[in-house]
Amino acid sequence: MRTRTVAFLTVAALGVGPATPAVATPHPINALIARMTLPEKIGQLFTTTVYGATATTSSPDNTRRYGVDTPAEVVAKYHLGGVVYFTWTGSLQNPRQIAGLSNGLQQAAGKIPLAISTDQEHGVVTRMPAPATRFPGAMALGAARDPAGAYRTGQITGAELRAVGVNQVWAPVADVNVNPANPVIGVRSFSSDPTLAGTLTANQIRGFQQGAGISASAKHFPGHGDTATDSHTGLPVINHSLDEWRRIDAPPFRAAIAAGADTIMSAHIVVPALDPSGDPATLSKPIITGRLRGELGYRGVIVTDSLEMQGVREKYGDDRVPVLALEAGVDVLLMPPNLDVAFRAVQKAVADGELTEARVDESVRRILTLKQKRGLLKHTPADPAAAQRIVGSAAHVRTAQAVTDRTVTAVRNDARLLPLTVAGKRLLVTGWTSATYDTLGVLARELGATAVPTTDPDQAAAAARTHDVTVVLSNNGQQQALVAALLTTGKPIVVVAVRNPYDLTGLPGVTTYLTTYGYTDVSMKALAKVLTGVVPPRGKLPVAIPGLYPYGHGLTWGVK
Template identity: 70%
Template sequence: MRTRTVALLALAALGVPAAGVPKASPVDALLARMTLPEKVGQLFTTYAYGSDAHTVSAENRRLYGVDTPAEVVAKYHLGGVIYFAWTNSLQNPRQIATLSNGLQAAATRVPLAISTDQEHGVVTRMPAPATQFPGGMALGAGRDPAGAYRTGQVTGRELRAVGITQAWAPVADVNVNPANPVIGVRSFGSDPGLAATMTASQVLGLQRGANTSAAAKHFPGHGDTATDSHTGLPVITHTREEWQRVDAPPFRAAIAAGADAIMSAHIVVPALDPSGDPATLSKPILTGLLRGELGYRGVIVTDSLEMAGVRQKYGDERVPVLALKAGADMLLMPPNMQVAYDAVLGAVASGELTEARIDESVRRVLTLKQKRGLLTWQPVDPEAAARTVGSAGNVRVAQAVTDRTITAVRNEGGLLPLAEGRSVLVTGWNSSATNNVTTLAGELGATPLVTGLPDDAKIAEAVTAANAHDVTVVLTSRAWDTTTADPGGRQQALVKALVATGKPVVLVAVRDPYDVGSLPGTGAALATYSSSVVSMKALAKVLRGDLPPRGKLPVEIPGHYPYGYGLSWSVR
C-alpha cells in the first residue's frame, strides 16, 4: 500500500494522472495552485484609470498606490475589471481592444473577466460607433422576445470583439413605481410576465448568442422605490406574497435561462429580512432566498460598493466581509480597494471567514470564466474589433428592433401622420449625447429649435417659431418630475405655451412615458422611451406615415392610459 501511495504522489507531482484516479477539473487544478491573496483578488472587480494598460495616472496612484491599470491588476490579482468612459477606458473599438489585451497580459495566473454596464438606453457605456439599442422599456413596448434576444446577441458580440466578456445586464426589476428615480425606463415594464420573458430572452441572446456573461439585476427587485440606492437606502414594503408575484418572476426566468450572474440590490426588504440590512449584506436574502428557495448556483455579484445604500449601516472595512458572509461571490467597486482587500484577508486570518468559504466563491468565479473560454484566453484583434463594432448589419438589427417600439397614445382629429407639405418645427429637450431634436428634424426635413430646460426667453422664442409653422413636434424628458430643481416644470411650461398658440402640437416623451400623462393638452402624444438615433429614426417614420406605431405601453400611465394601451393607423 505504501509503495502505491508513493507512486501516486510521484505521478501527481509530475502532473500525470494515475490509472483509475480521476483527473482534476481545470477549475479545481487551478484553484489548488492559487495562494490565498490570489484567491481573494479573484473576488474583486474594480476600475482603473487609463486608455492603455500602461497609461500613468495620478488617480491610480491616489486610489491604489501604483501608476498604471496593469499595475492595479497585478497588485491585487484582480478577478475582474469594469470599464467606464470617465476612467478613459472606452473611447473607440481599437483602443478598447488594445486596453483589454494589455490588462489580460498583466493578470496573474487567472485571466480577467472584463465588464461594463451596456444596458442601452439611459445606461450605455460603449460609445459610437458601437451599435445603440433603445433600452429595456422600449423593448418591453415592442413586445418582441426575439428582438430582446437579438439585442443581447449583437451587444454581446460587439463587447467580445473588444475583449469585454461580461455585461451587467439585463435589468430584471419590475418598475411598478412611476416615481422610481433609478430604474424607470431601464426596466422592461411593470408587468412581471413581460419582464420575465424579456429578461430570459436577453440573457439567452448575450450568452447563447454571443458567449458573453449576463447579469440579471438588481435582486431581489428594485422596481418599487422612490429612493435612489446610489444616494440613500431604499426600503421596499412589498409583502412576501407581493415579492413572489411581482418581483421574483424575472429572476426565476433569468435562472431558468442559465444567467451566469445575478447582481444584488442595496435595498432593505423587511418582509424578506427584518434585520434592516440591505440585500447585498443579507444572508436570508442571498443564501436563503436566492440560493435556497430559487436554487441559483451561479455567481452572485454585489452592486457597486461605492453606493450609499450599502455604506450607511457599516464601515467600508466591514461591507466586503459581510457581503461574503451573506453569500456574495464577486465584490464590485469597493470605495477603497486596499481596505476591502485587507479586510477579507484579515477575516480569514481571524477565522471570521474560512478559506473553504473563499474557495467556494472563487470556484464559482473560475467556473464562469471556464464556461466563457477565459481560462484559455487569446488576445482580440483590434482591427477585427473595428470592423465588427457598429457594423452595417448590426445597425440594421437595431433599427428593425426599434421600429416596433414607438407607442402612440393620443391622436386627436387624425393629426398623425403629418400631412405632406406642412411646415414642421421640432423643439424641446435635446440630449447632448444623441442630439435628438436635431436628428429628428433632419429626418423630417423640419426646422430644429433646441430649448433644453427652457427659461422664459427660450419659451418665447419657441412660441414665435411655432406661430410661423403649421405644426410643432415637442420633445420632453422626465417632464413629469418637478421635484428636483424644477426641470419638469420648465418643460411643462414650454408645452403649455405651445398649445396656447392654437397650432397643432405633437408631444413626444423621449424618455419616461409618464410625460404623456402630465401634459394632456396636445393633439397627439407618443412615447419612444429613448433619445437614441435609432429611436428618432423610428419616430420620424411614424410621424411621416412610413411606419405604423406598433408599441404598447409596458407600464400604466396612472389616471390616463392602462398598461398595454397603444394606438395604430394605416401607413401611406
C-alpha cells in the same frame, strides 16, 4: 468539493493479479485553487475600475486610488478577478483602443485571465461609444412585445463587446417597474408585468450567452422596481409582502435562472418582508443565501451592485461592507470605494476567523468555473482590426433600426394630427435635448424640420408661431411649462416622451402624445418614421400611465 474519478485498468482487472484502487484526479478548477495564495484568491473576488486608454497609461487617478500608476499595475498588485470599463475612466474610446486595452490587461493578469465588463443595457444606460450599434432600451423592447428583438439585442451587443475583449455585460435589468416615481429604474425595466419582463429578460440573456458567448447578469435582486429612492444616493425600502415579492419581483429572476444566467446582481435595497434586520439585500444572508440560493435555487455567480453607492454604505463602514457581503453569500465585490481598505478587510476577516478560507474558496470556485465555461482560462486576445470591422457594422445597424422601428407607442391622437403631412409644411422640433446624442438634431434632419433646443417657454412659443406644426420632446416631466406655453399659440403640437412614458399625467390639454422610451439616434429615427407615416406605430404600453391609460394601450394607423 467535486472530483473527477478516472479508473485505470490493472492486471487485476484483467484477472491476472491483485486489485489496485482507482486513482482520483482532482478537478482542474480545484487544482488551480490549491496552487493559489490567499491574496490571489481574494483578488479574484474584486472587480473594479482602472484609469487609462492602454494598460501602460499612467494616470493620477490610479496613483491616488491604488498607489500604482498604470492599469496593468493595478491588476497585478491586487490580482484582480475583473475590470469594469467606463468612458469616464478612459477605457472606452474606439474599437481598436478598447481591444488593445483588453489585451494589455489580460497580459497583466497572468495565469488567471480577467472578467472584463461594462454596462451596455442600451437606451439611457449605454457605455460603448460610436460606432457601436445602439439598440433601444428595455422598456422600448417591452413596448414592442418582441422576444426575438430582445435576443438579437443581446446577440449583436455581445458580439461587439466580445470583439473588443469584453466578456461580461451588466445587463439585462430584471426589475419590474411598478412605481412611476422610480428615479433609477424606469425605462431600464422591460415592463410592469412580471411575465413580460421575465420573457424578455430570459431572451436577452440567451442572446448574450448562447448567441454571443459572453456572460450576462440579471439585476437587481431581489427587485428594484417599486421605489421612489435612488440607491445611488440613499437606501430604498420596498414594502412588498412575501407574497407580493413572489408574484411581482421574483418571476423575472426565476426566468433568468431558467435561461442559465451566468451572474445575478444584488440590489442595495431593504425589503423587510424578506429580511426585517434593515440590512440592504447585498448584505443580507436571508435574501442572498435564503431566497436567491435557497428558494430560487440559483447556483451561479452573485455580484454586488457598485459598492460605491450610498445605499450599501449607510449602515456599515467601507471596511465591513465587503466582509458582510461575503458572509451573506455574494461572490464578486464590484467597485469598492477604497479597494485597499476592502482587500485588507477580507484578509483580516480570514486571519481573525470571521471568514474561513474555505468560504473564500467557495466563491473563487464559482468565479473560475464561470471563466472556464466562457473560455477565459484559455484566453484568446482580441483582434483590433476585426473589432473595427465588427463594431457598428452595417448589418448590425440595420437590425437595430428594424428592432427599434417596432417600439414607438402612439398614446393619444385625438386631433387626428398623425401621421403628419410634411410636404409644404414648416415643422419645428423643440424641447428637451441630449447633447450626447444630438437628439433634436437627429429628429429634425429626419423630418426636414427646424430644431430649436430650448427650455425657455417664451422662446419656444415664439418659434412655434412661425411654424405649422411643433414636435416637442419631454423628459421626465421637465417640460410642463414649455408645453403649456406652446398650447397657448393655437398651433398644432405633438408631445413625445423620450424617457419615461408617464409625462402625460402632468400635461393637461395635450391631444397628440407618443412615447419612445429612449432618446438615442435609433429611437429618433423610428419616431420620425412613425410621425410621417413611413411605418405605423406598433408599440403597446408596457406599463400603465396612472389615471389615463392602461397597460397594453396603443394606437396604430396605416402607412402613407
